[in-house]
Amino acid sequence: MKQAVILAAGEGQRLRPFTVTRPKAMISIADKPILQYIIESLAQVGIRHIVLVVGYRKEQVFDYFGSGEKLGVNISYVTQAQQLGTAHALKQVKDIVKDEFLVLPGDNLIEASTIAEFTEIKPSAVLVKRVSDPVRYGVVNIQRGKVTGIVEKPKEAGSNLVNTGIYAFSKEVFDYIENELDIPDVLNNMLKEGNSLKAVETGGTWLDVVYPWDVINLNNAILQNIEVGLGGTIEDGVVIKGKVIVEEGTVIRAGSCIYGPVVIGKGCDIGPHVCVMPSTSIGDNVVLASFTQIKNSVIGDDVNIGPGCFISDSVIDNGCVIKGRFTALGGPSEIVVNAEHPSINIGVIMGEDCKIESSVTARPGVIVGNHCQVQHMKLISTCLPDNSLVF
Amino acid sequence: MCGIVGYIGDKKAQPILLNSLGKLEYRGYDSCGIAIADGGIEIYKDIVRVKALTETLTPHNGRTGIGHTRWATHGEPSKINAHPHSDCKGRIAVVHNGTINNFMKLREKLAAEGHHLASETDTEVIPHLIEKYYDGDFEKAVLLAVRELEGAYTMIAMMAGESKIIAARKESPLIIGIGDRENFIASDVPALLDYTSRVIYLEDDDIAVLTAGDVKIKQNGNAIKREEHKISWSMADAQKGGYEHFMLKEIHEQPKVIRDTLTEYLSNPEPVVQLAGVKGSSLENIVILGCGTSYHAGMVGKYIIESLLDVPVRVELADEFSYSGQSSPGSQAIVITQSGETRDVLKAIQRLKSKGSRIIAITNVVGSTVTRVADRVIYTRAGPEISVAATKTFIAELISLYWLALPYAKVDAARLDKLVLQIRQLPVKVQQILDNEDEIADFAKKLAGFENVFYIGKGINYPVALEGALKLKEISYIHAEGYAAGELKHGPFALLGEKTPVVAVVTQDETYEPTVTSIKEIKARHSPVIALVGEDDDVTKDLADYVIKVPRVDPLFSPVVNSVALQLLAYFVAEERGCPIDFPRNLAKSVTVE
Numbered sequence: 001m002k003q004a005v006i007l008a009a010g011e012g013q014r015l016r017p018f019t020v021t022r023p024k025a026m027i028s029i030a031d032k033p034i035l036q037y038i039i040e041s042l043a044q045v046g047i048r049h050i051v052l053v054v055g056y057r058k059e060q061v062f063d064y065f066g067s068g069e070k071l072g073v074n075i076s077y078v079t080q081a082q083q084l085g086t087a088h089a090l091k092q093v094k095d096i097v098k099d100e101f102l103v104l105p106g107d108n109l110i111e112a113s114t115i116a117e118f119t120e121i122k123p124s125a126v127l128v129k130r131v132s133d134p135v136r137y138g139v140v141n142i143q144r145g146k147v148t149g150i151v152e153k154p155k156e157a158g159s160n161l162v163n164t165g166i167y168a169f170s171k172e173v174f175d176y177i178e179n180e181l182d183i184p185d186v187l188n189n190m191l192k193e194g195n196s197l198k199a200v201e202t203g204g205t206w207l208d209v210v211y212p213w214d215v216i217n218l219n220n221a222i223l224q225n226i227e228v229g230l231g232g233t234i235e236d237g238v239v240i241k242g243k244v245i246v247e248e249g250t251v252i253r254a255g256s257c258i259y260g261p262v263v264i265g266k267g268c269d270i271g272p273h274v275c276v277m278p279s280t281s282i283g284d285n286v287v288l289a290s291f292t293q294i295k296n297s298v299i300g301d302d303v304n305i306g307p308g309c310f311i312s313d314s315v316i317d318n319g320c321v322i323k324g325r326f327t328a329l330g331g332p333s334e335i336v337v338n339a340e341h342p343s344i345n346i347g348v349i350m351g352e353d354c355k356i357e358s359s360v361t362a363r364p365g366v367i368v369g370n371h372c373q374v375q376h377m378k379l380i381s382t383c384l385p386d387n388s389l390v391f
Numbered sequence: 392m393c394g395i396v397g398y399i400g401d402k403k404a405q406p407i408l409l410n411s412l413g414k415l416e417y418r419g420y421d422s423c424g425i426a427i428a429d430g431g432i433e434i435y436k437d438i439v440r441v442k443a444l445t446e447t448l449t450p451h452n453g454r455t456g457i458g459h460t461r462w463a464t465h466g467e468p469s470k471i472n473a474h475p476h477s478d479c480k481g482r483i484a485v486v487h488n489g490t491i492n493n494f495m496k497l498r499e500k501l502a503a504e505g506h507h508l509a510s511e512t513d514t515e516v517i518p519h520l521i522e523k524y525y526d527g528d529f530e531k532a533v534l535l536a537v538r539e540l541e542g543a544y545t546m547i548a549m550m551a552g553e554s555k556i557i558a559a560r561k562e563s564p565l566i567i568g569i570g571d572r573e574n575f576i577a578s579d580v581p582a583l584l585d586y587t588s589r590v591i592y593l594e595d596d597d598i599a600v601l602t603a604g605d606v607k608i609k610q611n612g613n614a615i616k617r618e619e620h621k622i623s624w625s626m627a628d629a630q631k632g633g634y635e636h637f638m639l640k641e642i643h644e645q646p647k648v649i650r651d652t653l654t655e656y657l658s659n660p661e662p663v664v665q666l667a668g669v670k671g672s673s674l675e676n677i678v679i680l681g682c683g684t685s686y687h688a689g690m691v692g693k694y695i696i697e698s699l700l701d702v703p704v705r706v707e708l709a710d711e712f713s714y715s716g717q718s719s720p721g722s723q724a725i726v727i728t729q730s731g732e733t734r735d736v737l738k739a740i741q742r743l744k745s746k747g748s749r750i751i752a753i754t755n756v757v758g759s760t761v762t763r764v765a766d767r768v769i770y771t772r773a774g775p776e777i778s779v780a781a782t783k784t785f786i787a788e789l790i791s792l793y794w795l796a797l798p799y800a801k802v803d804a805a806r807l808d809k810l811v812l813q814i815r816q817l818p819v820k821v822q823q824i825l826d827n828e829d830e831i832a833d834f835a836k837k838l839a840g841f842e843n844v845f846y847i848g849k850g851i852n853y854p855v856a857l858e859g860a861l862k863l864k865e866i867s868y869i870h871a872e873g874y875a876a877g878e879l880k881h882g883p884f885a886l887l888g889e890k891t892p893v894v895a896v897v898t899q900d901e902t903y904e905p906t907v908t909s910i911k912e913i914k915a916r917h918s919p920v921i922a923l924v925g926e927d928d929d930v931t932k933d934l935a936d937y938v939i940k941v942p943r944v945d946p947l948f949s950p951v952v953n954s955v956a957l958q959l960l961a962y963f964v965a966e967e968r969g970c971p972i973d974f975p976r977n978l979a980k981s982v983t984v985e
Contacts, residue, residue, distance in 0.1 A: 251657075318819050
């Protein structure tokens with residue numbers, strides 16, 4: 001199989017504020033969008049013809065991936081104007097794909113090893129993974145390697161094998177898409193008509209981002225596997241331990257400690273005397289001023305963090321300006337999102353382009369929307385919607 | 392990034408190679424060349440664009456050939472460094488896209504074995520290696536040569552007396568086009584589309600042998616079969632990366648261009664270039680020269696330098712400068728030319744040189760002519776710009792001017808900190824405008840129906856009004872004029888009315904009140920007003936008919952955000968009017984004639 005269709009049109013509403021300006025697939029984990037991991041995995045197993053189905057905020061995908069040249073792949077784009085479902089998305093590529101092709105979700109983290117064997121299989125097939133909490137997913141019922149049915153979010157799961165959203169199809173699949181909006185419904189149609197559908201189990205990485213704080217966990221998971229690479233300028237008196245990537249044009253100033261796993265992007269100005277502790281990703285063009293400590297966090301591009309700040313278990317999105325003595329430490333917190341309230345351990349989740357004046361403290365687990373402004377000496381104790389002013 | 396092509400068949404190779412190369416110019420265009428076999432091999436190459444090479448060539452009858460178009464990221468483009476390269480006897484020619492990591496070692500080895508390498512490029516080792524291994528079997532020689540290479544070595548080779556061309560792919564793309572009694576090969580699909588829609592994509596480590604009637608592909612010495620694809624139109628547009636036009640793609644590249652340009656300057660501990668008087672004397676005045684969009688960048692530069700350095704700056708159109716009075720132009724000159732080849736600028740430099748001015752050139756093309764005649768060069772990191780209407784290179788020129796002036800700014804430390812912080816934030820501010828482009832597209836629909844538009848601005852945004860008007864007239868063919876806000880009443884008022892809208896750039900600085908007054912005067916003449924204002928400006932919206940809000944930045948940096956908004960406005964107006972946006976009538980990307 002030499003061709004893949006990646007479905008990257010979805011918005012990911014539960015991931016706000018990060019998905020106000022970008023699709024879910026463009027959320028950055030360890031300094032790369034989720035979609036890039038998938039494309040790199042495909043390139044590694046020799047699949048270089050990629051059709052990206054884009055929709056919501058598609059320009060972000062165009063701007064980052066272009067024609068795919070930088071990743072050594074050939075990307076063509078198809079627009080799904082309304083994001084009605086995965087089968088509807090697939091229908092858009094009917095005239096572009098050749099006889100056999102893979103279909104993958106653009107917003108799950110997938111490694112090359114996850115799909116390596118699957119690419120050899122003859123359609124139709126679905127890749128499944130064993131999980132401990134199958135009721136959150138589409139459970140795949142299987143007999144002797146053949147799928148007998150797929151049940152979305154069942155009350156009681158008949159098996160621990162769930163649908164990864166990764167499929168091998170031939171063009172025949174389009175005969176079974178009429179008004180079905182989601183691929184599992186299409187599969188059930190195919191089964192009803194007597195077609196056989198293979199199930200292949202994978203032990204490889206397949207991670208989903210559902211909530212904003214999942215970014216922190218995924219970042220941590222991905223950073224464990226990075227390869228060391230020190231570019232830029234590292235001044236005398238900097239201590240670097242563990243696996244650390246520093247990209248070109250970045251300056252790490254004297255007295256700073258970087259304890260890996262850590263990724264620091266291009267053109268950053270770090271220090272003097274800054275501590276970047278394990279499981280932290282820092283984007284491009286970021287400034288971290290003296291005596292600031294950052295731990296287990298994700299910092300976006302163009303962020304400017306003043307002196308004496310403590311930030312842990314947090315996500316700070318692109319373009320935020322945080323003046324000195326900002327504190328956002330992780331702690332147990334309960335957040336209500338779409339009537340679900342999981343208990344988690346996080347610091348602050350901050351959207352794009354926020355301006356935080358000096359000596360502000362954020363209570364654990366608060367979500368600050370995009371373009372918020374917070375005046376000096378304030379305590380952020382509740383979630384702030386986009387464009388809030390705190391004064 | 393470079394582009395390479397090859398042809399073998401029953402037609403004349405020369406026009407096919409040149410046409411295909413032209414389609415690959417988005418990959419670079421600082422030098423180009425072709426090699427054609429007809430008995431022996433003849434190579435034509437120069438540091439010019441494909442079109443210029445085409446004009447100088449005499450027709451050649453050879454039916455086999457290869458070609459190359461280059462974009463240097465480091466190292467100078469020169470005639471000798473341009474591709475194709477050949478071996479000692481001139482019987483083998485090679486074009487290459489990539490970087491060979493172990494070329495120094497190979498070079499030394501080849502030199503020790505008596506090979507004469509003429510250029511400084513890594514590519515040249517390939518033909519010499521092929522020559523070394525050639526014992527009557529061209530294919531075997533290429534295979535053995537490739538085995539010695541480390542790095543990215545995607546290349547195409549040909550040899551006198553052989554009726555085949557051989558290609559190898561490693562890391563950079565290579566695509567074979569299947570024809571009828573002819574075959575093609577190129578870095579990207581658009582180069583093939585005029586001739587065939589049947590293609591084969593090569594994979595890493597593939598070696599392909601093309602003859603007029605056949606294509607054979609091998610990997611590790613074993614013949615393999617690669618699937619043939621039929622190209623659909625969407626793939627042909629791949630180089631536009633999803634967008635309908637290069638212009639919109641390039642507008643969208645601007646946050647990255649700003650970031651890359653800044654990274655380049657910030658990571659350098661020394662100032663990019665030094666502003667100084669002659670032989671260390673104090674800086675008394677500066678003259679800035681440019682044409683078109685670069686002239687507008689220079690005008691913004693005047694405001695930047697005068698407000699930060701308190702040094703008088705004179706900005707002139709390069710062509711006019713050559714004919715104006717012959718007084719001393721001043722000790723320090725800055726010339727701005729995207730291509731580095733603008734004839735009017737190069738001519739003006741002669742006068743500057745004769746008067747002893749020190750010349751700083753701002754350009755986007757490494758090794759272009761201007762870089763050889765200027766004393767110092769600042770490169771903008773905008774990458775190749777295909778759209779005739781300059782967008783990202785204008786913004787990159789502005790960033791260069793800010794960065795040229797900031798190290799010498801006579802402002803207090805707190806203000807300097809604020810400026811450095813804000814310049815680093817520009818990518819995200821520009822991104823916000825792009826994220827809201829649908830709003831601007833709506834305003835554009837309203838503007839598209841008019842035939843005359845005025846743009847006004849004041850202070851540092853006066854040149855932005857000129858640039859906004861230039862963009863509109865270039866691509867939408869609407870007659871547009873940029874004016875200083877206060878000048879409108881000295882004449883152009885006679886043209887105002889319901890059918891003549893005015894786009895007003897409003898800045899939150901000392902020009903704010905007078906600009907608002909100008910808008911009131913314009914409204915009294917019933918012209919529709921589209922105002923470009925900072926996001927927290929609540930006054931102008933009651934005066935103007937339509938308001939485009941841009942993110943609030945320091946007035947010094949407002950030309951960046953305002954220009955991006957006006958680029959989008961011009962783009963969407965032209966789109967609404969169905970104009971050929973990337974290649975407007977009568978215009979060329981760089982003007983190398985007087």
